Amino acid sequence: MADFDSELDASGLNCPLPILRAKKTLAPMEVGQVLHIIATDPGSVKDFEAFAKQTGNELMESKEEGGKFHFLIKKA
């Protein structure tokens, strides 16, 4: 997994909380910085794709590892 600037552990949270927390965590970050999100909600895979597409932030990586979902989002 590539480097990141901030990390958000949204494990155990269900829709729409991972997205809402991600949005909040991204807000004070600088353009170009990368946020690493960890989630357990299987719905978050499609949700983060949709989030990136609609907000313009780039979803650099999305993978499952050890029963958890990991996302890297670069702030636009």
Added chain:
Amino acid sequence: MQEKKLAIIATKGSLDWAYPPFILASTASALGYETEIFFTFYGLQLLKKQLALEVTPLGNPGMPMPMSMDKWFPVMLTALPGMQGMMTSMMKKKMASKGVASLEELRELCQEAEVRLIACQMTVDLFDMPTSEFIDGIEYAGAARFFEFAGESDICLYI
């Protein structure tokens, strides 16, 4: 990117029906939508400071019952006193155990994200609801106010 707009009318005052307006509004605002919810009739219960929302199995054949209760409980028994309170507390426990946000939390997230919450003035008057029982930061207005925003919206939902 031009900001999209979402307009929602919330008309129901039960625990289960309170979720869709707040989930959709908070998510939409996270996606960059400008969002407004107009609360009318029973939907006004969702704006009370103290939320006392319940869920009822009565007349709701789609509601999954714990421990296969629906298999051996005749429909009529779901009308028994105490049943609604029991189902409500079971539902709340289930939601908490699955990491579903509480309504208070979702509502707060909506307000933080500047979702505009509008209470139907006519309903407030009709039911003599004291405005001191409602949360701060809401607006009181009528149907014309709703259309001012809804007419410009990209998505309009009646819940």
